[in-house]
Amino acid sequence: MIVSSAFAGKTYAVLGLARSGLATVATLVASGARVVAWDSQDTARALVADQAELGDPMEIDLSGFDGIVVSPGVPLNKHPITMRARIAGVPIIGDIELFALARATLPPHKVVGITGTNGKSTTTALIHHIIEQAGYPTVMGGNIGLPILSQPPLEPNLHGVGVYVLELSSYQIDLTHSLDCDVAVLLNITPDHLDRYNGFEGYVASKARLFDMQSEGHVAVIAAEDESSQAIVNTIRHSRVGGNPSPDIIEVASTDIDPVAQLTWPALQGPHNAQNAAVAIAVARALGISDDDIFPALTSYASLPHRMQAVATHNGVLYVNDSKATNAASTSPALAAWPPIDGRPRIHWIVGGIAKTDNLDECAPYFGNVAHAYTIGEAGHMFADLLRPAMAVDDSEMLSAAVRRAARIAQPGDVVLLSPACASFDQFRDFEARGDAFAAAVAALE
Template structure:
């Protein structure tokens, strides 16, 4: 989503720097020739930030992450919400109460969500069987024109529109960028279709919340079922929230890594469970389990450091294994 906002700003003719927790470190972007900084900041980075004073700030959603660092969800929540300190405007996910800051009266607040938009809100509206991205009472563009799939990508598009609108980007430039945006590597990235099964690399899903978004978003957008590949270093997370969406959207779950057994315990008998030792074996097993019309989704809900250098390496190994299917 950070990259998307940056592309929207470029399309609007702005001199933009994009980075932080994504790509270039924030301090390396300091320049007198930049009109707009688009920053993605982690809870770790925000711990060292007293007053960010952003023109507009948002927390897209909050779920358990880094529970090996924080005493619990409230402590993680407080760290994430440091992003709102000194903000002149805020963007809020109206379907996630934990993302909403305690803001002073009169501070401009824009909202986004997958329901109908309200005043100052971005959302989805359906007319004559066609679903639209919408702002307040105006349809902006049909959802089918997005090149990225899934409800979670629709939510990201709406959040990007809200942030861009808050800093004055024109809708025509933002919508043109949305129509061309194909997504990023390792973020629910479509890889290929093989024997009627589609393969998606969501290695960036290093926590339960990110995996839930992919499972629910992609699972509701395909005709068949998902075969989920999950596991790794869970960082002390509670995996119980995976059980219901996995039961609803998945045909099977292929588990690997340090905390595979913890995920298996959380899923119980919700779906068929298979345990493997390598990503290559996970892809082979998933290909056997999947049926035509299904999708195989690597969305680990865990960090990668028990098996890989980082999530990028994990995603590349997965993509290579998928490419080798014959």
């Protein structure tokens, strides 16, 4: 756990007591801060009752508070806490900002921050793996599901200073004001989470703030393969030409990766992973890690759960769990990863859930790779009608039924791919539960 004198004697409200909220309370209390915590769930409040005062920041007097630490899940554009904090003159922040404030009291270190619409978790884990294999002290945290405040502070070793690797969602960036990343990364930007922003432009601006917080001489690694990412590159470059403090820019692309070399990286197949690998290589080099350490680490890297994760092979058919793909843009590269062999499409695609749009336009270029689709969930009927002109479709409704039906049809060399292009909340608690259900259904096959 990170403990810092930066918080001693200060007063914070903590709103939301899931993983990051619990870690926040523990860090602040251990650091000598007064903490008033709240969650709408009685069971969550009970977890901190012996550490913090309990009080709803919508009801208590906020005078004299140094900050309100909210969960990234709190919609600042809709929640009344935003106006109440503004009236009280108290900043709304997140746990990443607390980490940023604590940095001055930590042993010498560097920070890599990774954002983007798709690929963040894989790239975060890959960068962490490369750094670890090179012998540097390192931990990862943030949106990847590991609260950074609960991680141990890093001490330098013979290889150099420690490196904190942070996956950062746009929500977390919105709650952060002083995180000066030694290396900041942008993978891509496609429309997502638009209910939280003033249109797509507001979402893009949230991503761009990661680079606004960087000091001159630090490094921005940007995969400028979409218009919005390229616009951020141009803005940073223009700022530098104008004499403003700005990071150094490294532009990368998936085409930087040798496809023959990529074949030797088992967990990094497909064009989307070429982009992830190109970014990770650039980040590692920016940190001073040699190619002699980088490329063996690409070979030894193993997939994260629910992200293009090979879960089993039955009768020559590969079953892949890509449950983390919750929009069409993140499913598209999965469909691209297995092209036809001898003209025969190989993918048996399980798709559906709660749709974020009424189309699958980003996936359409790879419909030719799909032998059969199996639609599930709330969007199942809509997607079945949409896909029938392009491929054979089974409107399966339930995930377990889709797995059984795909297993009956698939041939050796085929891939049964759960890449839903949808949120999971119609049938499952979250994408992890959906991926676990897929793995269980695969395990039950005879």
